[in-house]
Amino acid sequence: MFLAWNEIKNNKLRFLLIVGVLTLVSYLVFFLSGLANGLENLNKEAVIKWDADGIILTEESDLTLPQSSLKIEDYNGAGADEYAVLGQFYTIATAGDNKANISLFGIREDEFIMPKVTEGKVFKGSGEVIADDTLKNEGFEIGDELQLSATDETLTITGFTDNARFNAAPVLYGSLETLQKVRFGESTENMKDRINGFVIRTDNLEEVEVDDSFQVIATQDLIENMPGYSEQSMTLSFMIYFLFIISAVILAIFLYVLTIQKISIFGVMKAQGISSGYLAKSVIAQTFLLAVAGVIIGFIFTILTGAFLPAAVPVAFNYVDMLVYGAVLVLVSILGALFSIQTIVKIDPLKAIGANVWHC
Amino acid sequence: MALLELKNVNKVFQSGQTEIEALKTTSFSAESGQLIAIIGPSGSGKSTFLTIAGGLQAPSNGEVFINGNDITRLKEKKRASIRLQEIGFVLQSSNLVPFLNVSQQLKLLDKVKKNNLNDKQLEELCESLGIRDLLKSFPSDLSGGERQRVAIAKALYTDPSIILADEPTASLDSDRAFEVMDMLKKATTTNGKTTIVVTHDTRLVDYCDQVYKITDGQLRLIEEMASV
Numbered sequence: 001m002f003l004a005w006n007e008i009k010n011n012k013l014r015f016l017l018i019v020g021v022l023t024l025v026s027y028l029v030f031f032l033s034g035l036a037n038g039l040e041n042l043n044k045e046a047v048i049k050w051d052a053d054g055i056i057l058t059e060e061s062d063l064t065l066p067q068s069s070l071k072i073e074d075y076n077g078a079g080a081d082e083y084a085v086l087g088q089f090y091t092i093a094t095a096g097d098n099k100a101n102i103s104l105f106g107i108r109e110d111e112f113i114m115p116k117v118t119e120g121k122v123f124k125g126s127g128e129v130i131a132d133d134t135l136k137n138e139g140f141e142i143g144d145e146l147q148l149s150a151t152d153e154t155l156t157i158t159g160f161t162d163n164a165r166f167n168a169a170p171v172l173y174g175s176l177e178t179l180q181k182v183r184f185g186e187s188t189e190n191m192k193d194r195i196n197g198f199v200i201r202t203d204n205l206e207e208v209e210v211d212d213s214f215q216v217i218a219t220q221d222l223i224e225n226m227p228g229y230s231e232q233s234m235t236l237s238f239m240i241y242f243l244f245i246i247s248a249v250i251l252a253i254f255l256y257v258l259t260i261q262k263i264s265i266f267g268v269m270k271a272q273g274i275s276s277g278y279l280a281k282s283v284i285a286q287t288f289l290l291a292v293a294g295v296i297i298g299f300i301f302t303i304l305t306g307a308f309l310p311a312a313v314p315v316a317f318n319y320v321d322m323l324v325y326g327a328v329l330v331l332v333s334i335l336g337a338l339f340s341i342q343t344i345v346k347i348d349p350l351k352a353i354g355a356n357v358w359h360c
Numbered sequence: 361m362a363l364l365e366l367k368n369v370n371k372v373f374q375s376g377q378t379e380i381e382a383l384k385t386t387s388f389s390a391e392s393g394q395l396i397a398i399i400g401p402s403g404s405g406k407s408t409f410l411t412i413a414g415g416l417q418a419p420s421n422g423e424v425f426i427n428g429n430d431i432t433r434l435k436e437k438k439r440a441s442i443r444l445q446e447i448g449f450v451l452q453s454s455n456l457v458p459f460l461n462v463s464q465q466l467k468l469l470d471k472v473k474k475n476n477l478n479d480k481q482l483e484e485l486c487e488s489l490g491i492r493d494l495l496k497s498f499p500s501d502l503s504g505g506e507r508q509r510v511a512i513a514k515a516l517y518t519d520p521s522i523i524l525a526d527e528p529t530a531s532l533d534s535d536r537a538f539e540v541m542d543m544l545k546k547a548t549t550t551n552g553k554t555t556i557v558v559t560h561d562t563r564l565v566d567y568c569d570q571v572y573k574i575t576d577g578q579l580r581l582i583e584e585m586a587s588v
């Protein structure tokens with residue numbers, strides 16, 4: 001630490017540059033992780049909100065909710081602690097100038113997927129819905145009458161709930177009857193028991209008994225099979241992992257150049273009998289200081305930027321993730337420094353002291 | 361017992377097809393309290409001798425004993441530790457760390473070695489080397505002679521039993537050069553060290569108990585003062 005710190009103090013500009021690079025890299029990593037997290041939320045919020053363990057879909061559904069079609073009487077709760085019926089339909093809702101892609105959930109008011117109302121009232125009759133509150137930010141209000149694409153039916157917002165987006169579309173919660181009227185129009189009568197899945201709570205999904213034509217999947221699988229979900233999160237994760245490699249390489253290059261510049265200084269210290277181990281530790285300590293400084297500054301910048309970002313940017317910071325990524329950044333920086341250690345070990349003090357400067 | 365002893369030591373450098381015997385087979389020993397000068401023309405093998413004696417390189421043949429311990433075949437790690445504990449080097453060129461000020465140069469040694477000079481001894485040392493007012497200065501702000509004196513302070517600070525100095529007075533004016541020799545003489549006799557000084561300057565020879573001359577790698581004792 002002694003050598004490391006004094007060198008930093010006396011070569012401020014040089015080390016400021018390194019901290020600067022690390023700051024930018026960690027800023028980017030934190031921001032991407034926030035973005036990844038935000039985009040994930042966008043997709044899975046409504047599913048997480050169920051606080052459920054699995055869902056029953058048809059075999060042919062390809063693990064997506066809209067493709068699955070069952071009847072209410074297809075499942076009686078065997079093997080589950082609790083279950084709830086769920087019908088779902090994507091549509092476009094318009095109220096005046098406001099227009100939004102939405103996902104309509106048809107549910108039963110007394111089952112556990114019924115959301116808590118944060119503002120306004122719960123839906124009562126047919127045609128009434130509770131809306132995700134991001135719609136409120138887009139200008140929708142309680143009492144708005146929503147025109148829907150592809151049907152003459154209208155819906156009325158009676159209240160709002162929070163954290164309810166499904167595959168990036170804000171959710172409208174209504175009764176099953178509301179849903180059936182929207183999606184089947186006049187022929188409601190013989191289609192009224194059509195739903196898309198059964199949401200279940202259980203300790204063991206294996207115990208849930210269903211026919212061969214149905215399948216029980218974990219809610220996590222439902223999330224991961226949403227269109228675009230895995231692609232998005234994999235792209236962002238890939239970028240983050242790549243940044244780890246980049247920062248290790250940048251650090252390795254910087255420190256290697258610094259080490260090469262200091263060969264004669266290290267050699268002189270080694271001639272005096274200071275061990276390679278001490279010098280190596282000093283380089284590691286230095287890297288640690290620089291990396292921690294860069295990560296902390298990057299973190300502060302990230303939080304500041306996040307505070308000034310428009311709501312439309314889907315960034316959601318997860319501090320645990322950030323802590324892990326920050327630690328990984330410090331770790332890979334140190335890995336980069338290890339690259340210079342072998343150079344230090346190989347320095348021949350004899351050459352460095354200039355007694356026998358002999359270049360072969 | 362001799363503090364430093366070389367038994368039948370030589371050093372051969374391989375340079376392409378030809379072999380250069382930089383140091384011909386020689387034996388040498390130095391007792392505590394002795395100040396020894398080594399003179400000789402450039403390229404005669406003075407630095408080679410000094411670096412072998414100080415464990416910076418191994419001889420081709422023969423053995424080197426420091427304080428009675430054979431260091432000839434030790435690994436670099438072990439030799440480094442012996443250099444740190446037993447030997448004070450004053451090198452031909454400056455051996456200061458550019459980003460540490462004078463007092464930090466010494467403090468660095470406290471980080472890696474115990475039992476260095478205490479505060480009072482350090483003050484005396486700095487006083488006699490005339491560097492007391494330079495403790496907060498960085499090497500780049502010092503003159504060549506001041507740097508050399510700091511290097512000497514560094515070598516003496518660890519209280520080594522053997523001091524090896526390669527042209528320690530090269531960048532000093534003659535008054536300072538004599539002062540430095542006085543210093544080394546004092547450290548040698550009062551603290552029972554042994555000091556070997558490589559020099560071109562024949563006037564400095566008067567300070568020494570023994571004078572060796574190397575020509576073409578052959579070490580010969582040419583003068584021995586009557587011990588006092």
Ligand SMILES: Nc1ncnc2c1ncn2[C@@H]1O[C@H](COP(=O)(O)OP(=O)(O)OP(=O)(O)O)[C@@H](O)[C@H]1O
Binds near residue numbers: 374
């Ligand atoms: N690493 C080496 N490889 C090959 N030859 C070497 C090596 N080191 C020294 N020599 C040769 O050994 C001889 C003695 O070199 P040395 O450095 O000991 O001389 P010196 O007496 O210290 O000279 P100077 O007064 O110029 O410092 C020289 O001929 C030199 O070229």
Ligand SMILES: [Mg+2]
Binds near residue numbers: 355406408526
């Ligand atoms: Mg020399």
